[in-house]
Amino acid sequence: MIEETATVVDATDDYIWVEAKARSACSTCGSQSGCSTSSLSKLFGVRQQHIRLPNTLGSHAGEQVVIGVEDQVMVTASLAAYILPVVLMIASAIAADSAGLSDQQSAASALAGLLAGLLGAGFLTASYRMKRYFQPQLLRKADAFSLRPIEFQPFQGDQP
Template sequence: MIEETATVVAATPDHIWVEARARSACSSCGTQDSCATSSVSKLFGMRRQQLRLPNQFSSSVGEQVIIGVEDQVMVTASLAAYILPVVLMLGAAIIADVQGMSDKQQAGIALLGLLLGLLGAGMLTSNRRMNRYFQPQLLRKITPHSLPLSLKGRGEQDFITGDTP
């Protein structure tokens, strides 16, 4: 399961709207100071995404929650977004070549195959039934951690009672 922290920005008894920041891979890379891709990423900034989810934990505005997507959902979405258009483009180009078309015609047919693949991927992922499949799940609330009563360490004084170990 792929998990992400999100903030509740609106809430009703039935649904919450959460906002998660989309981070680029450049934010965790060690060479981001000397990389042109990192500079472009900083130029466009961070995108904010808002999602509507069922309010199963009675969350309220301002709370932090964990949302998640199953690994298989990510694989399916990746295949639809990347593999389907490329396969249709290559298939269209091969068919155009077998038919004996000119290079310009083959390029045009390949482009048409790519566009049909992108359209097909969009239709597949926007289908109402599949929309529920791709929908992230609300996993849990993030609760603030309470401080321990005793902050004793080696040779330190107990802050609660004033005793030494």
């Protein structure tokens, strides 16, 4: 289970709207000062996402909650977003090449396969059933213990 702490921004008896900040991996990297990816991340800023979830814990606005997504859901989403378009691109390029088309036509066919894969991934993840599958779950209210940062000590060798 992949977990993230979110803030409840609005609440009713049935639903809550939580805000989770999308962080880039650059926020934890040690070489941020000389990295162009880090510069781009700072330029475009941090996106905030509002997600509606069933209010199963009786949460109120301003509270911190922990939301989570099953590992298998992340694998499925990754396959749909990354693998499907690439597989369709390669398959259409191979089909065009085996049909004896020119290089330009094979490239156009590969591009069409990539676009078809991207559209297919969008349709696959946009259906009502899949939206429910991909939706995070409200796990628990966050407390001071679950929000405490973990501090790692440097390795001291084999000595206790």
